Amino acid sequence: MSALTQNVLWRGTARVMGLVGIRGRTLVIAVPMLWLLLFFLVPFVVLGRISLAEPMIARPPYSPLWERGPDGSLQIIASLENYRFLLSDALYRNAYLSSIRIAVVSTVFALLIGYPIAYFIARSPEPRRSVLLLMVILPFWTSFLLRVYAWMGFLRREGVINNTLVGLGVIDEPLVLMQTDLAVYIGIVYTYLPFMILPLYANLVKLDSALLEAAGDLGASPMVTFFTVTLPLSLPGIVAGSMLVFIPAIGEYVIPALLGGPDTLMIGRVLWDEFFSSRDWPVASAVAIVMLFLVVAPIMWLQSVQNRRALD
Amino acid sequence: MARGWFLPLAVTLGLAFLYAPILSLVVFSFNESRLVTVWGGFSTRWYGELLEDAQILGSAWISLKVAFFSACLATIIGTLGAFVLVRFHRFWGRMLLVAMLTAPLVMPEVITGLSLLLMFVASETFLNSHPLTSGLFPGRGVVTIVIAHTTFCAAFVAVIAQSRLRDMDQSLEEAARDLGAGPVRVFFDITLPVIAPALVSGWLLAFTLSLDDLVIASFVSGPGASTLPMVIFSKVRLGVSPDVNALATIMIAIVAVAVIAAGLLMRRSARQRTS
Known part of the structure; x- marks a missing residue:
């Protein structure tokens, strides 16, 4: 396009909008x-x-x-009949509580596994640091569903873990790993671990190593330095990473559906079954509304508090 | 700071945890035996079966179409939303727009999916109840999935675009305006080229999110329009199946090649900038 036609085009658009009476x-x-x-x-x-x-x-x-x-x-x-029904049936209350429990436990495990990795990457010299970061992010780009599916092959009765352990003679009988809460924890930690590592890394890489040296010079052991200097300073990273794991975990459907057992209650799964299996749309809607107030609203409030604190 | 054995061991175990399941998928995709975890010799028969599976190929094509259109629409709407929030400080409904652009980031997928489906069903019933508008509703399928994906992906694009818009040097825009360019022209000639890299990464993220989504698509889709995750989920739900392993391997290969190529390109452009 020549400069002239471009000019005509811009002026023309502006004129038409002015004629219709809409300000850009x-x-x-x-x-x-x-x-x-x-x-x-x-x-x-x-x-x-x-x-x-x-x-x-x-x-x-x-x-x-x-x-x-x-x-x-x-x-x-x-x-309000549907809400009364939700209150009267213990299934729904248990599903809410067990979702919170599963999300909290998974977040804690993701933090325990992710923190040392993030710390190591942040303290690595440059070429190795980029490679390690890429290796942490890479699984995130492959399909979420297929990553969960990969664990089905791992945890099954004739799966890789059981075959290896039986083959090595560690156990006689295959362990029951699939369709347990443990499998759900593993699935959630596995899926969302990069979300924990990245904010932790971003925080830890900014940590001034002079502070650590100062603590060491003043006689603190590495352990003491970690708990009095590194850990308190990395609190914002811990909070950010934990939120990124907790939020998707609490409403999760796919992971409990594929790895969990019939008694693994999670609210996302209850809603899904209410809609697709029972075909009870009004009750499914009531579950969603309660979830909105009990789960989403507190998270949004927490985030706004956090943002305000970050701005101060 | 490389002290002791604890950190290297933790990192090695962590990376093994991340990669072992993926590697076993790849290995067993070349397994002759139907029993996915018992080795029966090397074979590529599952790849052959996969290429003849019309359902998987058809749904892959639908997924790619949906992801392409959703990513484009989400980039437009997310960028406009970010632009409005960063550049216009006072207007009616600003707080509402902030809330609507951030809420999808924390909204459980089951709620987004269910509420959109109910809205689609209600509007279909409403439109069909009047003779003038009956038949206007496009029917549930690709269109409704694109709308749903656009809405939640736009929020992710907006986050990326917002941070780029805040960081950019605004004197460039002011200079263009001083030289007589109108606001529309300033946007297309100055702002857009400057934030283009952020929009590319936003588009890629939206494309990936859309391609990956199972829950929202399952709610809003209608008969006859199954995306690839929906087909995989229905297969996998019944147990492990070897052709899914082959499919996973192909997808992992594509992603690995794309990420490594992007990494090399970025490294080259970084080197050119420094030299």
Whole structure:
């Protein structure tokens, strides 16, 4: 395009927008705003409304929002029945609690495994550091589903671990590893370990080694130096990494579905089954709304507190 | 700081933990036996079967299409959102936009998927209830998956674009404006080229996220439009199957080649900049 045609094009666009009476600024704001209103906010309104409906054998399988009464008056159909059901059935309460437990335990293990790795990478000399970082990130770029699937081959009764241990004579009978909570912990730690290592690394690499030398000169053993200097200074990295593991873990569906047993309760899985197996859309919606308030809202609040602290 | 044996050992074990399962996938993809974990001799028969599996090939094509369109749309919407938040400080609904651009990052996939599906179903019912608009709804499938993926990927693009927009030297834009360029022209001639590398990485991230998603696609998809993760999940759910190993190996090879090529390119451009 020549400079002239380009110029004409820009002026022309500006003129047309001026004629329609839209200021460019408004238009630029409107595009992302409208998209997100329509496809992010409105769906939640629909979700809330269906959580108040009754399940019905129909298409779609829930009661309409209003009905014409016999005298022609509009009657709004909404009840808190689904929420009452969630409260009365221990399954849902247990699923929430067990999701939190599984997410917390996995986050702690990811931290215990990820911290030494991040520390080692941060203290490595340059060419080795980049290679190690790349090696940590690389698995993240391969399919999440296939990485979970890889563990199925590892943990099965005739899987790699059992075959090796039996072959070496360490155990006589294969261990039951698949379809246990342990398998779910392994799956979550494995999947989200890079999310823990990267923020920790970013934090630890900024650590001034003069501080460590000073502590050593003042007579602190490496152990003491670690717990009084390195660990407190790396707290922001620990918090950031833990959030990045905890958040996806708590709503996880795929990992408990593939590696967990029938009694591995996680709220994401309960919601999925409620929707796809029981086909109870209103109860699934109520589960989602409760999850929104009990899980997502506290996380968003925590993050905003953290951001404000980072700005101060 | 290389003191003692603890750290090197921890790193070696950690990397083994990360790579051993992937390596075993690759090794057993060349296994003759159907029993995935018993070695029955070298063979490439699962690759042959994979290439004749019309369902897998078809769903791979759908996934690539969905990922391409979602990544493009998410880059546009995410960049616009980031631009608005970084450059316009006061406008109606700013807090709402901030919330809507950050919430998808922490939203469990099951909630995003379910709420979007319910919205699609409700709007389909609504549109079909009036004779004028009936048939306007495109039907659930590729279009609805693209919309869903665009929405959650846009948030990730916005994070990357926002940090680049904050870091860039704004005097370039001011200089262009002083020389008489209108705001639209300044955006396309100055801002866009400067933030282009961030947009490329945002696009790549969105493409990967879309290609990888199982949960949201399962909710919003309709009959006849299964993405590759949906097909793999339905196969894998029944147990380990050797053709999935072959598929995994192919995908790992593609990713490894792409990442190494990108690394070499970046190293070369870094060297050119310093010399």
